[in-house]
Amino acid sequence: MPELPEVETVRQGLAQWVTGRRIDSVEVRHPRAVRRHVPGGAHFADVLAGRTILDVRRRGKYLWLPLDSGDAVVGHLGMSGQLLLQPPGTPDETHLRVRFRFADDGPELRFVDQRTFGGLAVSEGGADLPAEIAHIARDPMDPEFSDEAFVAALRRRRTEVKRALLDQTLISGVGNIYADESLWRAKLHWARPTETMTRPAARLLLGHVKDVLTEAIGAGGTSFDALYVNVNGESGYFDRSLAVYGREGEPCNRCATIVRRDPFMNRSSFTCPKCQRRPRRPRL
Numbered sequence: 001m002p003e004l005p006e007v008e009t010v011r012q013g014l015a016q017w018v019t020g021r022r023i024d025s026v027e028v029r030h031p032r033a034v035r036r037h038v039p040g041g042a043h044f045a046d047v048l049a050g051r052t053i054l055d056v057r058r059r060g061k062y063l064w065l066p067l068d069s070g071d072a073v074v075g076h077l078g079m080s081g082q083l084l085l086q087p088p089g090t091p092d093e094t095h096l097r098v099r100f101r102f103a104d105d106g107p108e109l110r111f112v113d114q115r116t117f118g119g120l121a122v123s124e125g126g127a128d129l130p131a132e133i134a135h136i137a138r139d140p141m142d143p144e145f146s147d148e149a150f151v152a153a154l155r156r157r158r159t160e161v162k163r164a165l166l167d168q169t170l171i172s173g174v175g176n177i178y179a180d181e182s183l184w185r186a187k188l189h190w191a192r193p194t195e196t197m198t199r200p201a202a203r204l205l206l207g208h209v210k211d212v213l214t215e216a217i218g219a220g221g222t223s224f225d226a227l228y229v230n231v232n233g234e235s236g237y238f239d240r241s242l243a244v245y246g247r248e249g250e251p252c253n254r255c256a257t258i259v260r261r262d263p264f265m266n267r268s269s270f271t272c273p274k275c276q277r278r279p280r281r282p283r284l
């Protein structure tokens with residue numbers, strides 16, 4: 001599933017390719033891709049025709065395109081969604097769900113989604129911040145993210161540190177891969193109770209979260225899934241830099257102890273048992 005660095009990579013590509021362009025027409029090829037647009041696919045296409053895209057913005061893993069009407073197109077890639085720029089006339093992708101044609105006859109924007117867990121919707125009056133995603137916390141790359149507020153909120157929680165990192169109401173955009181990498185760098189076990197973390201330890205962890213996300217964005221994301229690609233259909237290469245995630249049975253880059261995998265919230269947590277000591281009294 002795409003995480004923040006992958007979605008940010010898509011955002012940067014889109015911003016470059018669609019900002020300032022006027023939508024000529026929209027073709028909805030599968031109703032499921034616009035299921036969150038309650039008035040339906042025909043309405044979705046109607047309200048977008050003739051509108052100009054002003055920018056491409058992101059909150060957590062949601063993207064939105066503010067329009068000159070004051071509305072916005074909100075998008076989520078889900079498990080397998082792709083937003084691709086393609087020259088008009090390029091053969092349709094097998095899983096093409098929505099096509100945007102532009103008045104300048106330049107590259108089309110295509111929403112392609114094999115598993116159709118992602119989708120697009122129009123948020124009425126949502127240009128500044130769509131109401132549908134206003135509950136999602138800012139991510140640590142957001143210029144208005146408050147480090148001190150995060151540190152204080154984290155230490156007030158009564159939970160395991162990794163659960164806190166994945167809680168989108170506390171901090172957004174940190175998924176399983178980047179949580180594991182940040183915890184390894186901070187030498188923290190995923191089950192560490194948040195209330196036992198000192199302020200400096202919480203600050204240090206946040207610093208590592210930012211570093212990991214910054215590096216992953218610089219690498220164009222992690223190509224953990226062949227379906228994740230940027231707007232030009234290319235995948236990222238941060239997977240080459242992963243220290244623990246997906247490395248069960250391999251030696252830790254820091255101490256050569258064998259990396260282990262634990263089941264965690266229907267997924268996995270990867271840790272170095274020496275660098276990241278399990279807390280003595282894990283939270284139940």
Ligand SMILES: [Zn+2]
Nearest residue numbers: 252255272275
């Ligand atoms: Zn180690």
